[in-house]
Amino acid sequence: ACYNDAVLKSDISDLQDRVRVLEAQYIKANENIVTLQSLVDALNGKVYVTSVTETSDGWIVKFSDGKTATITNGVSPKIGVKKDSDGKYYWTLNGEWLLGADGEKLPVEGEDGAPGQDAISPQLKIENDYWYVSTDGGTTWTQLGQATGDPGKDGDSIFQWVNQDESYWYFALANGDVIKIGRGIHGAKAVNVIPSFSDGSVIANKGKFTMSFDVLPAEAAEGLAEESNDIFNVKVVYTAPTKASNSISLPILSKEGKEGVLLLTVDGSKLDDSFVKGTSGASACLQIVWNDNVMSSGYFPLHPYDPYNGHEFVDLGLPSGLKWATCNVGASKPEDYGDYFAWGETEPKSDYTWNNYKWCNGSANTLTKYNNNKYIGTVDNKTVLDPEDDAARVNWGGSWRMPTDAEQNELRENCSWTWTTLNGVDGVIVTGSNGNSIFLSAAGYMDFATLFRAGSDGYYLSLSVYTGGAYDAFSIYFDSGHVARFRGGRAAGLPVRPVCD
Incomplete structure (x- = not known):
């Protein structure tokens, strides 16, 4: 009788497909761990999220240092991070502290503030249909749950979802924690006005005048200053109705960024005479809009100053x-x-x-x-x-x-x-x-x-x-x-x- 190997070939093909799926699972899981570490960097102010793009199987996250990270859907153990009482972030597994070979919690970052020899990221692999985790750089491995079976039986994707609002990106972990990160524009996380007086007000007049803003982090100030004026808006709101309008935008004449400070020179000629004469008040706000990111200084009072001393x-x-x-x-x-x-x-x-x-x-x-x-x-x-x-x-x-x-x-x-x-x-x-x-x-x-x-x-x-x-x-x-x-x-x-x- 003739030998028919069709069934064997089919079994081998199925096995190869299964291996490919399992390999893809742990590759994606380790990518998610790297992404999680990048998000902790963002939490600690070293880098900032500039955009998140949804893909067919997850999200691509871009950071202010030019790097990108990938969040993928799939089944994996519940790797997460949590801040301890010392203010530092440590790795968790299924909601519990993930311990190293020395029995100590694994820090997400090293003592020098960057991933290094004293900040080993956990690694995942699949072997014999089971998940394994290593906390010593791959020297030893600990068996976890099955890598096959119904999703959710031994843990879902490290990330559940990603969302946003005007001020923050939200990254939900499988363990229920939500990482909240301020939205950045070219590395800037926040701009805060530097007041002229102790009451928080800033000098303004109907000529050219300068507003100063602290930029966080400081190194982002120069990059902001190099951007087009189109992304900046200095909005002025009057506290009492004027003949012109209840709000205006002041043209920006020039920008300079140095030593963590953004200097804006604006044209105040559109300010209402009633403000300059002190018969109506006004507050201003710096808004910076880039792609889907919005950053605002919040409103601050303006203090009228007439450099022309009443002369026309x-x-x-x-x-x-x-x-x-x-x-x-x-x-x-x-x-x-x-x-x-x-x-x-x-x-x-x-x-x-x-x-x-x-x-x-x-x-x-x-x-x-x-x-x-x-x-x-x-x-x-x-x-x-x-x-x-x-x-x-x-x-x-x-x-x-x-x-x-x-x-x-x-x-x-x-x-x-x-x-x-x-x-x-x-x-x-x-x-x-x-x-x-x-x-x-x-x-x-x-x-x-x-x-x-x-x-x-x-x-x-x-x-x-x-x-x-x-x-x-x-x-x-x-x-x-x-x-x-x-x-x-x-x-x-x-x-x-x-x-x-």
Whole structure:
């Protein structure tokens, strides 16, 4: 009779399939143990979960250090982790402490804070249809339950499920424990505002201002700062209704991350006037949204600070973004002449001569400050006024100052100049590319005790000295027909139109 080996081949094939299934089970189980160890790293703040993607048989977890871990479904002993009274995490088996060869609990991490020789992960294998566990790196093995049979008889997958909300990832273990891990954005787990005052408030104004945030962990600050502004939102909520809106978002101008601190420079021009004047309150919140991750600083109160000290300005749409005041120093209306100042002096006077000029010894050839020529006085090579010698800064305070020569040139070259009369005062309307404008009166200049050319010519001081002859300073000049760069003696009295950044 002929020998039929079909049944034997079928049995061998079934056995091979079974072996493959069993091998896949313990491979997946050991992968889950490695994943569990990574989650403990996240619990201890070394790394942070950035995303979790569901697959056909489990989940793929991505961490802030670029590594990925896999959670797979399947049958395995209930390996878990639990924090003991010493604050450290230890391995468990079926809810009980998993002990090493020395009878001591197995730490998930070593004394140095990283998996090492003193932090051995348990290993699983299947042999003769039974699960075995090793706690000494594979040297010895202890038999556990059967690896075959009905699921649940000897334990299910190490992980039951994975879930999330706005703040946390949740990883449920088969032993009933749930690991809760804060959601990270590029390694950052949290951002907390650094207040300006003891009440927790942060200074804000209608110009540029900076907010500072502590980033946890500190090393994530630089990575956050490199991200696009699109993922950041500085939301402001008013505590009382305003004419504009109950909430706004402030544009972010720049970001910097250093030494664990995220610095955001924002544009406060959209803040309501009622907040700046103190008649309504406001709170702000930094929100960072990246993929499905959301991180928030929580709301903190804003403290109004007016760097312009009540003086008004106009944005003329200049390339530099510089703002020009609506009035001269010493004036209360745009058409008023205001006070006259010798260059580098901060108080008006009745007589403007070299004899009483502050920065010389009685003549233009005896300069004591702001000079680059040894033949006409003391050399210090200063080319622009110090803040304490700036008539705008001293008289108006805040962030006000006199414009530089370059900034006056920017005004001259980027605006239209139209001779006109405002409330009976002759001068020019200076109109920017955005349609906004300021009025400069033809206020003339003071020499000795006399006002010259008022009503026909305008001269306005700059911060800049003329380096070709330091007894002169730059100013801007206009009349009914043209506007030009001008330089004249420092001792003469000219009006000042302040600027702010």
